[in-house]
Amino acid sequence: MPRYHVVVDGKEFDVEVNYRSGQYEVSVNGRPLRVQSHRLGESRSLLLVDNQSLEVDVRINGDGGKIVFMKGMEMSVSVEDYNLAQLRKIAGIHSGPLVEATFRAPMPGLVIDVRVQPGQKVKRGEPLLVIEAMKMENIIKAKGDAIVKATHVRGGQSVEKGDVLLEFE
Amino acid sequence: MPRYHVVVDGKEFDVEVNYRSGQYEVSVNGRPLRVQSHRLGESRSLLLVDNQSLEVDVRINGDGGKIVFMKGMEMSVSVEDYNLAQLRKIAGIHSGPLVEATFRAPMPGLVIDVRVQPGQKVKRGEPLLVIEAMKMENIIKAKGDAIVKATHVRGGQSVEKGDVLLEFE
């Protein structure tokens, strides 16, 4: 029976799924659930879990994971084979999204200011860059402590979403 | 330049269409119009006629014509080659939708009662059948004067949309 290691919002789930005579058999962390799923068109479906109704839209995320839209909100989810994930854990390889050594533009826009220089140590929350997009100046802050290895943009430069802006050591 | 004979709501139009360097050149009954059409997805588009904005959804109709949805309403439209239509007119062949000799079920439902018999003369507006659908009894009336040739259903019978119910002479 297919078994997956699923990570949502930092929480890990062990999900087994089977499909038998038109019916899903799902167990989450060993707990069996009655699940029905009806397609609503394209990537949307109606999920009934123990009678509980929920409309979901599951789409591919840019990072290879999935993005699940529910109740007007969205969640990033990673799904991998359960056994592979276990092996990886034993081997000490980080599972889930990697902390990126490169910092990419989260949106297209105009770089107003680069506040750091190569070699500079930055702390979590420290401003890295100022990008103007949608008429707003957005201050991009460090997500953790790091050392800047290289800066690839300068003030006044236009960037597209996904462009590498900075590299960390 | 392609030229069409278009019939909408009983009104006839002579429509010429050309597409040149990304732009439509349309003339309706000899009157040139500035037309832009932008696709909105699937069969829907945004039509700008002399700046006037209108969302339309053009779909195939069951009878081979088209159905145009606009402003929450729908219109049946037939389009044919202009020259063909002219030839047909000269030859005296009826253009536009034919008056059907067979009367088909306008909806699926249960036939409650057949009010006519073969050989019977009916006048416009005279009741032909009673069909129950969606919890309502619907009295189907004659659309014109005719003579009933055959009846193909009787009371108590379920019918699907499009089933032949009656034939006229």
Add this chain to the structure above:
Amino acid sequence: MSHKINKILIANRGEIAVRVMRACRDLGITSVGVYSECDKTAYHVRMSDEAVYIGNSPSTESYLVQDNIIRAAKETQADAIHPGYGFLAENPEFAQRCLDEGLIFIGPSPETIRLLGDKLQARALALKAGLSVIPGTDLDGRDSKAALQLVRDIGFPILVKAAAGGGGKGMRVVESEALFAEALASASSEAASSFGDGRVFVERYLKRPRHIEIQTLRDQHGNCVYLGERECSIQRRHQKVIEETPSPVVSPELRKRMGEAAVNIVRMSGYVGAGTVEFLVEKDGSFYFLEVNTRLQVEHPITEMVSGLDLVKEQISIAEGKKLTIRQEDVALRGHAIECRIYAEDPSEGFVPSTGRLKNYRPPSGPGVRVDSGVVIFSEIPIYYDPIIAKLVVWGQDRPEAISRARRALEEFRLSGVKTTIGFHRVIMDNKKFLDGDLSTRFLEEEFPDNNYQLFSDDLVERAAIAAALDTFVKERKITLGNGRRSRSTGSSWTTFHRRNNLRSFGGSR
């Protein structure tokens, strides 16, 4: 005695199920939806917190099966059932069954439903409550000759009505004696097949009355208020099409008299919950009791718009045993509201139901507009149930503003795939008699004999011709149209603008 409700099973489908679920959400109450085979992915299932399958598509195998509904309530541990309208809403056996099973039935008691559901008993009660009724009589147990004599005394035209039920079923207008026997037989058989009760009675048929009803609320402690009237004269086949409040002809004084009459009969019947007392009103302001509807009405939202109250929340609160928080003197009605019922029907074909899939569905919005939908984009309209797919409800400071917003909202609807009454409503919003508020229950047949109305302006017809020709052209030529995102090939209006003269000459030679 007060009993907090935590979970409500909604024994219905479509827009009213969605409506009740919204009230549940507002109250923090868990909602349980039920669904038949063809409603697996229906909007009301998506909107419910929990959903339970209750059988095959025909309502006699699902929404009308009391066992399945009760079982679903037990399975989900619901403590109350809201019946919506239609289906089991006015079925006293079902109400009794709920009580027997320890479930709260959100509506009046089985006894009240039974009493008021029988038109003859209701009529007798109305007389006792001091209300006027239309001259008429019971025909139970009479032979046809005796019946005819009774009818002659009333005078033709007369109306034959089923003692049970409503919604125009088993109802016949009879213009002359010659047609009486047949009408009686067919009304009785329709009543028997629809309600399991073939009893009929006859009344004098009023020629051009208005249908005006009063919304009431009464709690378990005997407190009762009326929330103004709804004018529901625009009907076809005894089905309401457009409702509004206030009525163009009800003065504050008449409102008070009708409201107090409604409260009288509601009190005397021991009614608990939200109810509606229907009247026929004649030109001179005299009003006759018609019936009491022992359920939430389809058209309840217009009362909500002007009163600011949420009637479903009031129903639930009353069912919980709470006292009304509003007294008659607190009832403040503001502005004007209109409801247009959007049916999946083809108005140009005598309103035959139109089934199919909604290929596009985008209801209107903006100031003063509320849409209670039972469908969303890609919904399938099944053949098995009532063809109502949505209710457009508009509010304005006054009647003209409400009408202008109805016009705007109707034109703003985007809907493809089935035929609907949207365009028909749009025509009514421009009808002179409607604009004058000159209404009667015969409005539609008088104003639109033979369903004859001009749905489309010349401009719109021409646009349809252009759209269809372009569609043919594009399909023949396989031109790939830009979707507005990437394509820069369709040019700008500026260039077009300067090209105008060229264009003029290109077609000018014809």
Add this chain to the structure above:
Amino acid sequence: MSHKINKILIANRGEIAVRVMRACRDLGITSVGVYSECDKTAYHVRMSDEAVYIGNSPSTESYLVQDNIIRAAKETQADAIHPGYGFLAENPEFAQRCLDEGLIFIGPSPETIRLLGDKLQARALALKAGLSVIPGTDLDGRDSKAALQLVRDIGFPILVKAAAGGGGKGMRVVESEALFAEALASASSEAASSFGDGRVFVERYLKRPRHIEIQTLRDQHGNCVYLGERECSIQRRHQKVIEETPSPVVSPELRKRMGEAAVNIVRMSGYVGAGTVEFLVEKDGSFYFLEVNTRLQVEHPITEMVSGLDLVKEQISIAEGKKLTIRQEDVALRGHAIECRIYAEDPSEGFVPSTGRLKNYRPPSGPGVRVDSGVVIFSEIPIYYDPIIAKLVVWGQDRPEAISRARRALEEFRLSGVKTTIGFHRVIMDNKKFLDGDLSTRFLEEEFPDNNYQLFSDDLVERAAIAAALDTFVKERKITLGNGRRSRSTGSSWTTFHRRNNLRSFGGSR
């Protein structure tokens, strides 16, 4: 002098353009939309009666190009221009240009816009009108030493503000002397680049004030009313996020004092049209004049919900030279309204804009809910403009009912493709301080430092895991799922129900 308007060009895009078009429809006025390259198929273009292309996507090449707007108005023979908010709405040159071209500008006169747009002049006028202002001073022409001395007299923390403009641009809070010089320089340069005017001034920075504003209407004949207040304290980066009316802290007496103060400055500035006077209010009820916004506010719908007035229709009526039909004593405010601004932004990433295509979009509906959208399904959210995509406006009889409806409506939103602030609003609707009405302009930073909030319930997180696992499973196995229409393969719950025990044991061995 009265001048009937027949056609209005709306020099804007998105939800506000749609909003103005709806008012035009209600009034029978033809609306003309304008659009840039990337807005070819935008919702506001689809909603307009006529639409004209005005240039490339960047607003500096389209929505801000006065020549193109005026040319479009001339081409379509519009007789008036409605500027919406943002873009050219508070540009006195544009207002003057309209007048010079014989077009009615729907807004106050260029002189009034200029006067009130200059914060220093507006401040002086407020003092003259008897309003309190926050202690502060102009820094124009002072060297940095003299400026620092002035600032010391006021006392830190201080607020540096651009004399022109608004919306948080060129605004800096300075906590101490050491940071003053840099803040002054950056505020001035930002002001210069944003508004072409580098002048700044400083004020005492109030620690935890509320932002409360008064809506006013004044006609060309000098009649003026105020329509209650709007509490707009919930802001980030000086941008409003949630607004409500009435304010939880404004008593009828305070409302009257603030309203009359607002009317005073509106009168003295010669203001014509709909205006908003902003105040900062301290705990003790003392209020300080902030500025007058010479345009329709984003948050105007909440005032519409409680007053029953259509503010855009009022603007147009005033621009036509008509007299106000409402007097101050007629203003009746009913219930409570809340607006949640839905931005295309990622709250978990510090509200960075999120662009892309709306793969699904279904706004909520039902009682008490209005959504003013600038988008529809499949709309593209471009990078060039304000990230507001819709405004959720809810009404309730009281604040708790409004909040419960906001919760319901937020959960009812179906939207895929871009990140939005919907979930963020949902969190705020459960925040204790918000529920207590304990607000200040620092609410968000105090309650959610580091954007730290729990968006998802444990249940919802588990559902996401199941949905993603099922999606992977189906894609790997290529199982064809029924679409609910034809498939009978997914079984009924009844069968599932009876299979429950089997299911229990199947996973129980782990």
